[in-house]
Amino acid sequence: MTLTRISCDKMKYDKQHDVLHIFLGSPINAFADEEFPGIYVSRDEDTNDIVELTVMDFKKKKKLLTEYFPQFLFDYCSCIF
Numbered sequence: 001m002t003l004t005r006i007s008c009d010k011m012k013y014d015k016q017h018d019v020l021h022i023f024l025g026s027p028i029n030a031f032a033d034e035e036f037p038g039i040y041v042s043r044d045e046d047t048n049d050i051v052e053l054t055v056m057d058f059k060k061k062k063k064l065l066t067e068y069f070p071q072f073l074f075d076y077c078s079c080i081f
Contacts, residue, residue: 005073013058020058022074025051036068 004024012021025044030051032042038061042052053069055061065074 001071003073004071005075007075011076018056018058020053020055022053022055023051024053025049027051036064039065039068 006022006024010023012023013019014021027042029045030042031045032040032052032054035041038056040054040056041050042054043049044051050069053065055065062076065072
């Protein structure tokens with residue numbers, strides 16, 4: 001498995017609603033499903049690659065992201081908190 005580092009510039013955090021958006025590719029021609037409770041995964045229709053993650057109640061689910069998505073190294077920065 002190839003690990004992909006996700007840097008802070010690929011993340012947008014909505015502090016008021018505790019929602020984290022992670023942008024991994026172009027959302028054009030993508031579909032989204034709630035693959036885990038409160039975690040929505042958008043995938044490219046052609047390749048099935050993950051292009052975006054939306055995490056509701058992020059502070060509660062932060063540790064679960066590495067369990068659910070071991071292929072990504074999430075580089076949370078201080079700008080999120």
